Amino acid sequence: MKAFDQLYQKHYPTVFRVAVKMLGDSDEAADVVQEVFLTLFQTMEKGMVVEYPLSWLYRTTLNKCIDKQKYNGRFQKLETAPEGQVEFQSIEKQETRIRVQRALGKLKPVERALAVMYSESLSYKEMAEATGIRFSSVGKTLSRTLKKLEAELKNKKYELY
Amino acid sequence: MSCIDEDLIQQYIDEEVQAEESERITRHLAVCPGCAKLVAERRQWALSMKRMIREVADEPVVVPPFVAPAKSVPLGSLRKRLVLALSAACLLAFFVLHWNHPSAEKSAIEDELTILQHSDWPVDANQPFSQQGLQINLIDPEGNVTGYVLE
Structure with a gap:
């Protein structure tokens, strides 16, 4: 399917990044992304039309990540930096990454999804579609989520040393 | 503020x-x-x-090749096909065994009577039926001919 191949090549990196931010583990993220694209493939194979593929991909990825975290039973993976990448990063960057991962792990799944989508520069409309939050409430929820994240980051800064 | x-x-x-x-x-x-x-x-x-x-995720992403799943026949459909095939085979076996059975053939021959009818028999339509001298020959499976004359 040519249409599917184009979508896969175009959106795989974005979807993968979202899954890594949600799960904090690149191996698990790769599994989730494969599942997401497999679902898309089967949907398109049946002849069903996916009107807004990127929105569909965001929504499906976020839901699958939340399910995965529930299945794993509480975000242990967020506590560690991805293996194999540590030695190539500067200490400072590595610390920042751990802090942000831990702080994201403290948020509720929907709040984490909002923060991740905000970092991807999605519009409020897209965030509302992907998370199921009312469009009119996105700004308020996002503002509070970012403040919560900031507070967590400040706490983690002290915890780290 | x-x-x-x-x-x-x-x-x-x-x-x-x-x-x-x-x-x-x-x-x-x-x-x-x-x-x-x-x-x-x-x-x-x-x-x-x-x-x-x-x-958190700023490394370059390598897109792995997507492996499309092999086409699989749904289990429900497979089971349905199997049941239909077995039913058809049973019906076929029943008919074959029934019609080729020796006793069935024998009974069919035993019950068989051959009626020979000669349409060129001289019939006088003005005479009553009893005076036509009409004869009916019945041949049984052993080949014995029994003639009946209508009087």
Whole structure:
């Protein structure tokens, strides 16, 4: 399917990044992304039309990540930096990454999804579609989520040393 | 203390407020240094938050090849086909065994009677039936011929 191949090549990196931010583990993220694209493939194979593929991909990825975290039973993976990448990063960057991962792990799944989508520069409309939050409430929820994240980051800064 | 609600500031810096509201806020910021400073700080803060979250996954992504799943026949359909095939085979076996059975053939022969009818028999339509001298010959399976004359 040519249409599917184009979508896969175009959106795989974005979807993968979202899954890594949600799960904090690149191996698990790769599994989730494969599942997401497999679902898309089967949907398109049946002849069903996916009107807004990127929105569909965001929504499906976020839901699958939340399910995965529930299945794993509480975000242990967020506590560690991805293996194999540590030695190539500067200490400072590595610390920042751990802090942000831990702080994201403290948020509720929907709040984490909002923060991740905000970092991807999605519009409020897209965030509302992907998370199921009312469009009119996105700004308020996002503002509070970012403040919560900031507070967590400040706490983690002290915890780290 | 800000004159603008903080949630509204968030929407303003994300360019998610209506055009009219946006203009109103811009006009206010031009005359209110406190709010202008706060909005500038919030804008910087939002950018730094975005950047930090992005850094969690900022390595270049290698797109692996997608392996399409092999086409599989649904189990329900497979089971249905199997049941239909077995039913057809049973019916076929029944008919074959029934019609080829020796006793069935024998009984069919035993019950068989052959009636020979000669259509060229001289019939006088003006005479009564009893005076026609009509003869019926019945041949049984052993080949014995029994003649009956209508009187």
